[in-house]
Amino acid sequence: MEPVIQVRGLHKAFGTHEVLKGIDFAAGKGEVVCIIGSSGSGKSTLLRCINLLETPDGGAILYHGKDILTDATINMPQYHAKVGMVFQQFNLFGNMTVLENCMTGQMKVLGRSREESMENAMKYLRKVGMEAYVSAKPRQLSGGQKQRVAIARSLAMDPEVILFDEPTSALDPEMVGEVLSVMQKLAQEGLTMLVVTHEMGFARAVADKVVFMDQGVIAEEGAPEEVLGSPKHERLQSFLRSML
Amino acid sequence: MPTASTSFFGWVAFLLQKYGMLFLRGTGMTLLVALTGTAFGFIIGLLVAIVRATSPVPTLARKSFAAAVRCALLKAIQLLLAAYIQVFRGTPMIVQAVVIYYGAQYAGVYMDTTFAAIFIISINTGAYMAEIIRGGIFSVDKGQFEAAHAIGMTHWQTMTTVVLPQAIRNILPSVGNELIVNIKDSSVLNVISVSELFFQAKSAAGAYYRYFEVYFIIAVIYLILTLTVSRILRFIELKMDGPDNYVIHGSQSDSRAEIVVSRENAEEVEKRWNQ
Numbered sequence: 001m002e003p004v005i006q007v008r009g010l011h012k013a014f015g016t017h018e019v020l021k022g023i024d025f026a027a028g029k030g031e032v033v034c035i036i037g038s039s040g041s042g043k044s045t046l047l048r049c050i051n052l053l054e055t056p057d058g059g060a061i062l063y064h065g066k067d068i069l070t071d072a073t074i075n076m077p078q079y080h081a082k083v084g085m086v087f088q089q090f091n092l093f094g095n096m097t098v099l100e101n102c103m104t105g106q107m108k109v110l111g112r113s114r115e116e117s118m119e120n121a122m123k124y125l126r127k128v129g130m131e132a133y134v135s136a137k138p139r140q141l142s143g144g145q146k147q148r149v150a151i152a153r154s155l156a157m158d159p160e161v162i163l164f165d166e167p168t169s170a171l172d173p174e175m176v177g178e179v180l181s182v183m184q185k186l187a188q189e190g191l192t193m194l195v196v197t198h199e200m201g202f203a204r205a206v207a208d209k210v211v212f213m214d215q216g217v218i219a220e221e222g223a224p225e226e227v228l229g230s231p232k233h234e235r236l237q238s239f240l241r242s243m244l
Numbered sequence: 245m246p247t248a249s250t251s252f253f254g255w256v257a258f259l260l261q262k263y264g265m266l267f268l269r270g271t272g273m274t275l276l277v278a279l280t281g282t283a284f285g286f287i288i289g290l291l292v293a294i295v296r297a298t299s300p301v302p303t304l305a306r307k308s309f310a311a312a313v314r315c316a317l318l319k320a321i322q323l324l325l326a327a328y329i330q331v332f333r334g335t336p337m338i339v340q341a342v343v344i345y346y347g348a349q350y351a352g353v354y355m356d357t358t359f360a361a362i363f364i365i366s367i368n369t370g371a372y373m374a375e376i377i378r379g380g381i382f383s384v385d386k387g388q389f390e391a392a393h394a395i396g397m398t399h400w401q402t403m404t405t406v407v408l409p410q411a412i413r414n415i416l417p418s419v420g421n422e423l424i425v426n427i428k429d430s431s432v433l434n435v436i437s438v439s440e441l442f443f444q445a446k447s448a449a450g451a452y453y454r455y456f457e458v459y460f461i462i463a464v465i466y467l468i469l470t471l472t473v474s475r476i477l478r479f480i481e482l483k484m485d486g487p488d489n490y491v492i493h494g495s496q497s498d499s500r501a502e503i504v505v506s507r508e509n510a511e512e513v514e515k516r517w518n519q
Contacts, residue, residue: 051394053390053394077398081395084394084395085390085394087391091385091391092391093405094388094410096406097490108401109395109396109401132493133490133492135491137486157396
């Protein structure tokens with residue numbers, strides 16, 4: 001199977017601090033990859049590089065075999081539309097209602113009509129259970145509700161892959177479940193997902209592959225039952241113990 | 245004609261009757277130059293702030309000669325704009341007025357005084373507005389820039405649809421300040437004979453040597469202008485904030501349909517809705 005996203009020898013440093021020291025991995029179509037690791041291990045930076053929110057210093061990021069860093073035939077806005085991102089802090093547009101948040105990208109980037117955008121936005125707001133709140137402003141919503149809207153905003157662009165950067169880390173404990181269940185539903189429907197998470201239960205239940213990052217490299221990867229069930233790496237063992 | 249024994253109020257009444265039209269025309273001119281000057285200053289400030297907030301490093305990893313040239317050009321323009329702000333914030337408007345008005349005559353350009361007044365207020369205000377708007381742009385949290393870029397919006401689209409609407413709302417109180425300052429400080433333009441309120445008062449006061457009475461009258465007029473403007477701005481702020489309530493939309497068979505949620509009943513409605 002040809003991978004949708006493939007990362008080869010990715011390097012990234014902030015000043016003299018090397019955050020990514022040569023990352024290689026791939027995610028195939030419909031695959032759910034959970035990236036785990038302690039903070040500072042480079043998980044978020046990896047996702048942000050794939051989305052070009054950070055510019056990598058070296059290596060390649062292949063999208064359907066084309067390097068997004070060098071291949072001039074890739075249209076960047078289109079690439080961003082195809083590779084969505086959900087953030088820890090939701091980052092909803094504060095000046096827009098829930099519905100407008102899910103429409104604006106479709107109209108501005110994909111050039112869809114207002115009617116088509118609205119219809120599509122409503123479809124995904126229904127999917128995340130937020131259709132009743134279309135006229136609310138982000139500041140009027142709870143954290144879990146905001147994150148579900150953020151997921152709908154991403155989905156409304158009809159992406160091929162969504163990158164989730166610790167989507168439940170900023171939520172109150174009782175709101176984690178509603179967001180995870182939406183994500184589980186998306187995984188079952190065959191969306192390709194790269195998820196940076198501290199939710200081991202979610203990783204175990206939903207992931208096709210778990211990647212453990214440690215100090216800028218991938219220390220261990222494999223099926224969740226292997227990586228989480230019988231970890232070989234000593235740092236992974238102590239990391240998993242600390243998560244209990 | 246009042247006599248030496250005429251009271252303060254007698255003089256005020258007399259002067260209002262005699263020079264009422266003059267004060268009114270002066271008020272009109274003051275409002276004209278302050279409002280248009282602030283409006284143009286706002287536009288100048290907006291453009292300057294957007295250029296100054298543009299990152300000279302291309303966000304894409306792709307490096308090319310054309311990108312490098314664009315980068316250098318942007319940096320040069322940013323330097324010029326920084327100089328503009330420093331110069332116009334660092335010198336008094338009364339000095340700017342004289343230098344520009346008479347300086348232009350040196351170059352053979354004889355400006356209409358009204359045009360000169362609007363021009364001077366605009367570029368002076370533009371320098372302040374640029375900094376105010378830059379602050380407003382930074383007040384919008386960085387995550388929203390990232391979210392907009394992450395769905396493929398360009399820098400310009402991000403600015404116009406996401407960042408500036410929020411930045412402008414956040415800086416509205418400061419913009420109101422600028423307008424109020426301009427209503428008052430346009431009085432310095434009397435040095436280039438702009439026929440605004442202070443200039444008119446000067447000629448009215450000179451006619452009967454009634455300085456206190458005349459300046460008392462225009463003080464009241466300035467106060468009325470600034471109070472009215474502050475009220476209008478506050479109203480616009482509230483309008484921009486929109487309602488505190490929102491409607492939960494349900495189906496027609498649903499008893500919970502169309503519930504208005506306000507801060508007071510939010511939790512209760514949520515509970516009912518989630519049941």
